[in-house]
Amino acid sequence: DAGVTQSPTHLIKTRGQxxxxxxxxxxxxxxxxxxxxxxxxxxxxxxxxxEEEERQRxxxxxxxxxxxxxxxxxxxxxxxxxLGDSALYLCASSSLTGxxxxxxxxxxxxxxxx
Amino acid sequence: xxxxxxxxxxxxxxxxxFLTINCTYTATGxxxxxxxxxxxxxxxxxxxxxxxxxxxGSNKGFEATYRKETTSFHLExxxxxxxxxxxxxxxxxxxxxxxxxxxxxxxxxLGVNP
Numbered sequence: 001d002a003g004v005t006q007s008p009t010h011l012i013k014t015r016g017q018x019x020x021x022x023x024x025x026x027x028x029x030x031x032x033x034x035x036x037x038x039x040x041x042x043x044x045x046x047x048x049x050x051e052e053e054e055r056q057r058x059x060x061x062x063x064x065x066x067x068x069x070x071x072x073x074x075x076x077x078x079x080x081x082x083l084g085d086s087a088l089y090l091c092a093s094s095s096l097t098g099x100x101x102x103x104x105x106x107x108x109x110x111x112x113x114x
Numbered sequence: 115x116x117x118x119x120x121x122x123x124x125x126x127x128x129x130x131x132f133l134t135i136n137c138t139y140t141a142t143g144x145x146x147x148x149x150x151x152x153x154x155x156x157x158x159x160x161x162x163x164x165x166x167x168x169x170x171g172s173n174k175g176f177e178a179t180y181r182k183e184t185t186s187f188h189l190e191x192x193x194x195x196x197x198x199x200x201x202x203x204x205x206x207x208x209x210x211x212x213x214x215x216x217x218x219x220x221x222x223x224l225g226v227n228p
Contacts, residue, residue, distance in 0.1 A: 004157075033214065042118075042203055042218030043158070055212050090157065092216075100146045100165035100209065103216060105158040 002027065004093050004106035012112045013081050021076040021109045025093030031055075032074040033103060034066060035090040043090055049074050050096065078111075086113045116141045120204050120219035127194055127226050135189040135222045137178075137204035145206040147171075147180055147187040148216070152201045161189075161202070165209075194226045 005024045013019050025032050031050045035043035045058035049068035068074045072093075078085055088110050092103035121136040139145065149161040149171070162171030167182035176191045187204060204219040 031214070033216075035216075040220075042205075042220050043216070045215040045217075048214050056215060058215060092158075094214070096214070100163060101214075102148075102160050102163065103214075104160070105150075107157040 004091055004104050006089075006091050006106040006109050008109060009107065010110045010112075012114065014114050015081055015083060017081050017113075018077065018079045019081060019111060021078075021089050021091075021111075022073065023076070023091030023093075023106060024073045025091075026104050029093035029095045029104070030072050031094045031096055032068060032072065033092045033094070034074070034076045035092065036060075037088040037090055037108070039087070046076070081113045083113050086111060116145070116206060116208060116217050118204050118206055118217055118219040120202075120222050123201075123221070123223040125222060125224050127224070129196055129226055129228050130193045131226075133189070133191040133194045133198075133224070135202055135204075135224070137187045137189065137219060139185050139187065139204075139206050141185070141206060141208060143208045143210055145208045147178070148205045148207070149176070149178055149187070149189050150203045150205060152203065152221070154200070158203065194224075196226045196228050199224055199226050 033048040034046040037043040047057040052068045063079045088108045091106045094103045146165045148163045150158045162173045164171040164180035170179045201221045205216045
């Protein structure tokens with residue numbers, strides 16, 4: 001049973017460019033959450049997708065957008081990249097089972113903005 | 115707003131030493147609590163969780179008890195191994211309505227020497 005997969009593993013972009021990160025959830029999961037983890041920090045919640053809609057959003061600007069496909073996979077798009085967007089981007093999948101549901105994380109995509 | 119505070123690292127121990135990593139939280143409601151571990155070069159893995167007061171989560175020799183009266187969820191292990199060297203994150207989630215956002219501490223780096 002494959003876990004959560006993310007692509008690419010590493011990415012280098014320049015300021016002002018746009019980037020798309022991809023995530024495939026664990027088998028049986030229908031919900032995908034995205035987090036940003038800066039170096040030496042805990043993850044920060046970006047948003048969550050369920051049934052192809054954004055259910056919840058953290059404190060991130062509109063430059064950060066996402067999409068969920070019918071097969072539950074998801075994309076994170078970041079426009080007009082800033083140096084401060086350099087971070088590890090984590091995808092987590094889960095199934096909405098209620099209290100205490102576990103989010104399973106992928107290995108992340110490390111983005112460097114120059 | 116909700117928050118998680120972890121003891122600062124890095125923590126360095128000798129093999130077979132006792133480990134405690136302190137975690138306290140602030141929440142408006144009644145959250146579920148989690149410990150995740152991040153091994154070098156890998157993604158976040160759930161270590162243990164607890165969903166109600168006085169619950170004890172345990173896994174791989176690690177334990178943590180949900181203490182509502184002290185708003186704490188300290189991680190303990192009786193005898194650490196070199197393979198336990200990693201970064202440990204405490205996190206909470208208010209399981210109410212559509213909220214699925216995990217709120218994280220800054221992480222505590224643990225190094226275990228043979």
